[in-house]
Amino acid sequence: MSTDTIDILRRAEAPIHPAPESFIKKYIFSVDHKVVGIQYFIVSGLMILLSGLFAEAIRVQLTGPHNTFLTPQQFDEAFTFHGTLMVWFGAIPLVTGAFGNFVMPLQIGARDVAFPWLNMFSFWTFPPAVLILLSSLAFGAPNAGWTEYPPVSLQAGVGIVFWTTAVFTVGIGATLTALNFLTTVIKMRAPGMTFTRMPLFVWASAVTAVLSLVATTALASALGSLFLSHVFNVPFYDPSRGGTVVLFQHMFWFYSHPAVYILIIPVFGIVSEIIPTFARKPIFGYKLIAYSTVSIALLSFMVWAHHMFTSGLGPWVTMPFMILSMLIAVPTGIKIFSWTATLFGANLRLTTAMLFVLGFLSTFTIGGITGVMLASVPVDWHEHATYFLVAHIHYVLFGGTLMGVLGGIYYWWPKVTGRLMNEKLGKWHFWLTFIFFNATFLPMHFVGLLGMPRRVAYYDPAFHGLNLFISISAFLLAGAFLLLFANAFWSLKKGQAAGPNPWGARTLEWMISSPPPHYNFKEIPEVYSTPYGYGEPLPYSAPYNQVSTTPTY
């Protein structure tokens, strides 16, 4: 703010607050960003499992063209809950709430986020939102898909009211988290850590926070209008009283397109941390990666109507949106090429985390390419609302976000728990996930191109063979996740002690013990350079430059 600011939070001798002693303050209503991060991890992880079960129910139904496992109504509810839970209750809290909370303050050398109490509050909007959402199952569940387009969404029971309330509530938590993170990154970096010395995950978290601040509130207004339409019969979306349903699509996608980047940009950050660590090389194009993140964020606000090419917008609207959408491939390509260039000529260490990131690179690139295809108006007219679209989004969100997140879990697990995971089991997990992921979603491209529509409980018997193959692969893909749980339990019980820096990484979170003490840094470190200077001495003040960067796993 003003020049007379004295940065006591950045002072080396800043005093340390004693750890809370009671169980409730320590584990339930904790204000410690690490505990909040773990809380987010557990709840959003459970949501992803639940959402996965809905997905498996969909796949069971689709094993045969006219199965009676689910009624069409239940089928609609299943894909609605699958999408809703995955996007708002699983993936977004996982990448921001869990990873952002645990890792970001450690990486900037802070003792906590800017508003620790608010952080706790943000988390505690989350479990009630889950309960509200699930209670809608009892009151005429919403069944218009996770996008809840009117008029279909307004024709269902009162469940839509619960649905909007739940997503609104979780959105409040997301907005407050974003506000908190942005303040933290701007104000609480360790002395010497200029913006261009920040780890790339911090860049990603900060940009995601900006996206979240703008977009989540816009979503809240869309949800609010849906709520008012249902409860007070307000005619936003009723054409008989002058309303228009396309308005909802505009309001919804103005949020939900940036939301795609809220889901993927933190994962870009995770990938940018893991690749140099296991390539043992400085990351190629640090500034390019950082600035391309910013430009992706800016562009993401200008492309929302590419979700609406089949909604009857005129060519003067669709053409600019098509061009801008395709333009996003440029900054994304810059990232992909920078990561590939980092891998080039490196002595790769193929740990589980690294394998997942390599898996991310290949599957996300395929998802990106089909994204450019769908951004083209004529192609989109043909492929919209077919399984080709489903395949695209799962290549981006499963093959991109979830694959990167799994890499992040294997990477930071030793930091969070203090114990290593089993690498052998982890590699089995990776290969099964990678193979069955592709076996599940690659054929969806084909059935989509052949014209199989999404969100329909029955299908033409001509698609039976491929659908059966997809369903069996999907069951095996779910089974692969059991290996992750087995590995986690094994690690907690018998895992080898990790030590402060098992991977030989160079960012600040690895310079302190695993798990970190409640105050993180006994003295606030000073930072002299970017963290990615492999082969050079650590750029931190003593004692943080004493940590060994030789991998010990």
Next chain:
Amino acid sequence: MAVKTETLGHGHGYGHGVMTQEEYVEQRDLRFLGFLLFLFTDSIFFTAYIFAALYLRSAAPVWPPVGVERPDVNLGAVNAIILFGSGITAHYAMHRLKESRLAGYIWFTIATIILGSAFLGGQAYEYAHIHATWSGSTFGAAFFTLTGLHGFHVLVGVVYLIVTLLQSLAGKYTPERHFGLTAATLYWHFVDVIWVVLFFLFYIY
């Protein structure tokens, strides 16, 4: 130097005990930035509905639709001036506190609260007399949603001002340390400025 245990670490530091000036400045800077980000994200909420209103307007052959009337512009202007005037008194109050003139601060804050409440009363009068309903037309939908949202913000602002007034009577704020008041004043200005846009949108345009 005595070790201060109540200052940093996990949260419940500030607000308890007496902060040094440095700690106050640090906390004030954090909270100021956080508050600005809050106002920013709140403004997005209004912006989204304003664009929705413009979209509905563009979809309508005549605006306001047939059978619907705008609220009365002349009375609306008086009501708007009441709200804008409260922005000026809020500003005065802030300056009086900075100049350590507590009595002036108190009176100007009371004036702000009265003007804010008068605006809410004026809006209630308008709601009672307008020829439009929330569920009857898209004009009504946009008008009642946006002005209702704004009215809610004004109500929150009035309560916020009353709370800060009571706090300052209890001696919480000093000419050097008054972040809570700065935030309340900024929030009040924000509420004012939203009305500049809404007044244009619904009464004039």
Next chain:
Amino acid sequence: MDIAHIADTIGALGAIVVGFFAIRFLRKEWKLKGADIGITKVMLTLLVIGCVEALLVGLRIVGQTPLSTH
């Protein structure tokens, strides 16, 4: 003189008074620096615009719809 003219007069006079104070504050704060002052400047500028709106309405230049009675 009907209620609309009274409202006009009050609106226009009020706009001039409020606008005068807003401009005065703006001039005072113009040279000061600091983030909160910067925000206040933006807010005050918009407030002046609001006063111009109200003044134009009061002078019956814009926004003329008949006074609804019932």
